Amino acid sequence: xxxxxxxxxxxxxxxxxxxxxxxxxxxxxxxxxxxxxxxxxxxxxxxxxxxxxxxxxxxxxxxxxxxxxxxxxxxxxxxxxxxxxxxxxxxxxxxxxxxxxxxxxxxxxx
Amino acid sequence: xxxxxxxxxxxxxxxxxxxxxxxxxxxxxxxxxxxxxxxxxxxxxxxxxxxxxxxxxxxxxxxxxxxxxxxxxxxxxxxxxxxxxxxxxxxxxxxxxxxxxxxxxxxxxxxxxxxxxxx
Numbered sequence: 001x002x003x004x005x006x007x008x009x010x011x012x013x014x015x016x017x018x019x020x021x022x023x024x025x026x027x028x029x030x031x032x033x034x035x036x037x038x039x040x041x042x043x044x045x046x047x048x049x050x051x052x053x054x055x056x057x058x059x060x061x062x063x064x065x066x067x068x069x070x071x072x073x074x075x076x077x078x079x080x081x082x083x084x085x086x087x088x089x090x091x092x093x094x095x096x097x098x099x100x101x102x103x104x105x106x107x108x109x110x
Numbered sequence: 111x112x113x114x115x116x117x118x119x120x121x122x123x124x125x126x127x128x129x130x131x132x133x134x135x136x137x138x139x140x141x142x143x144x145x146x147x148x149x150x151x152x153x154x155x156x157x158x159x160x161x162x163x164x165x166x167x168x169x170x171x172x173x174x175x176x177x178x179x180x181x182x183x184x185x186x187x188x189x190x191x192x193x194x195x196x197x198x199x200x201x202x203x204x205x206x207x208x209x210x211x212x213x214x215x216x217x218x219x220x221x222x223x224x225x226x227x228x229x
Binding site: 001032034036046047057089091093097099101103104 | 171215
């Protein structure tokens with residue numbers, strides 16, 4: 001099972017919006033609305049930001065939103081803040097009843 | 111407090127074995143799917159395995175099939191993974207995570223336990 005494809009890095013200025021893409025296949029992203037997104041700061045455990053493509057757990061800022069079109073899911077961070085600088089990973093449930101993570105994206109706040 | 115705490119990591123030689131444990135508290139462990147996720151030093155996240163709340167279903171990533179065995183003890187609120195025939199590429203921080211309580215996602219994570227495979 002190959003990792004989902006994410007851009008290695010995305011950057012933006014404070015207050016701007018950025019979007020991170022996550023491209024999979026017909027065996028995962030395209031076939032299931034089970035894409036989730038995680039934020040990981042250095043030295044910390046991942047934190048769930050979005051589940052089932054568009055849902056935000058309680059306590060997660062509404063500046064984070066998710067969407068999907070075909071085999072590509074996206075995470076948008078609006079009103080970018082310094083604290084958003086972190087690594088972000090997508091994951092999808094697959095047709096083999098497993099999960100596959102994305103390659104990860106480093107977000108830099110300029 | 112809702113949490114999971116991993117333990118059992120360490121240094122092991124190639125071909126060796128290790129058993130990791132994960133102690134859960136603050137939520138109903140016996141009705142929760144659970145997963146192991148690993149992260150090699152400086153690399154991304156990789157899902158390793160999961161187990162249904164009653165232990166009747168288990169799934170693995172291809173790279174560990176036949177070598178790793180996930181299990182649980184609901185009476186002890188504990189999750190395990192027995193890792194045999196360890197390889198250099200199994201070197202990673204291993205996280206325990208609750209699976210499926212928030213859709214198909216991992217909503218509770220521990221701090222991880224480090225496994226180093228080296229001679």
